[in-house]
Amino acid sequence: MIRFAAASKSYRVDGALVPALQPVDLTIEAGEVFGIIGHSGAGKSTLLRLINLLERPTAGKVFIDGRDVTAAQGAELRKLRSGIGMIFQHFNLLSSRTVADNVAFPLRLQGGADDAAIVARVDELLDLVGLTAHARKYPAQLSGGQKQRVGIARALASHPSILLCDEATSALDPQTTASVLELLADINRRLGLTIVLITHEMDVIRRVCDRVAVLDGGNVVELGPVADVFLHPQHPTTRRFVAEADHREGRGAEFPGVPGRLFRLSFRGEATYSPLLSRVVRDTGVEYNLLSGRVDRIKDVPYGQLTLAMHGERLDDALVQIRDAGVDIEEVAR
């Protein structure tokens, strides 16, 4: 468990203190995949680095598993860090070492382990990330996705309980992003380690995270389970992120000439696959136009979101039926 207690960070620029992160109170549970989303300069990178103290809070405290680590120094700090893996946007592999030596690097830094044990651990990790065949190659000979897999193997080498992901997929193409995110989700399930990731893409959050914090101007402006935040974004920044991920239309002004009132229906879980609309139409005789829609998954939960124009004498009855079926309805102003 990671807990920020009023942790804040300011940088000194030309003698003046510039705040990067306002006091944050936040708890990240053990074993969850926690996403932090924000634009560049929102403070997400700083927040992530407070966890392994690559950045020290200007004020406030950071607790890991109930222990205040804020003031850790020297050997204590290095021990803390060796229990926290980290992967990076630009992979940050040692270009002068092979894949196998990169993965072995944190183990060799810590000393103690004998060479046979290190070799065995490296084999195991390369197998986990699917790079056994590339053990003797140098990073420059690998694709971006393969480099990130090396990064992941290296981060996991010393059995950390926390994995920090710093824009880990931002330099990758969409297909590679998907496979790296799948690997992260798989690692989270199999090893039960806590993953904290920062990103500027809502899609990354939707695919792997359990909960999300939205950061804007150094403040946490929204926090909650991904499905809640994704389907019912409250803060304008969150809405923008969701709209980008969703290519969402459904604004009233975009549908001139369509009769009736506009509604956005959000289905979640099993409701997504039930024939609700056709039943409601049959029962109440309302008519509808489907204006936009999407059926997808948030992590493992199916969801759907439809924008409809509805009209008919028994419209209110129809809305009640839909709501009773556990589907959220918001009216969209036109």
Next chain:
Amino acid sequence: MSPMQALFPNIDWPEIGQACIDTLLMLGGSLLFTIVLGLPLGVWLFLTAKGQLHARPKLYAVLSLVVNVLRSIPFIILMILLIPVTQAITGVSIGIRGAIVPLVIGAAPFFARLVETALREVDRGVIEASQAMGATTAQIVTRVLLPEARAGLVASTTVTAVALVGYTAMGGIVGAGGLGALAYQYGYNGYKPDYMLVTVALLVVLVQVLQSLGDRLVSRYSRR
């Protein structure tokens, strides 16, 4: 008369051979000590610079000033200024051993600056990743910075070795021996153009060999 004697009437070949050996000894000795002193100094400069692992801006400013001062004194002046120091360290002020002290003091700051520049080329992200893995500063220097900068460090060594060839030739003027001394004494003062030609040609060959050796190592160590 053999063709060699016809072409180079004045040359005493065994003397040229001895001068080659002297030059190589001065070069080897001074390069060794230049690296021994300059490498740690370069690492120190790098670490204490603003925004680096052990940023100490005031210390950096002092180190930087000392390096700059030593680099700005013309080598020939430095050699004369250092005569008392040389005598204190080696017991002699001339000859091969006597030349090595000013050669090192002239070249080490130069090499240190090149080392600093080479280390700055190392990706900051890699250093951050090492810190995140719990590396100590000593581990970051020996296992990350120096290996990652290997190609740049070899290139810096090559440049320094070539500069040292030039310095050794100047050392010849104040009695350090070597090819430079022959070029000056016989070629220039004694007006024997064949001496000038042969000694300069040998220096050119030496520089070429050093440079291509360095280039070959650089391309072998480049893994980007």
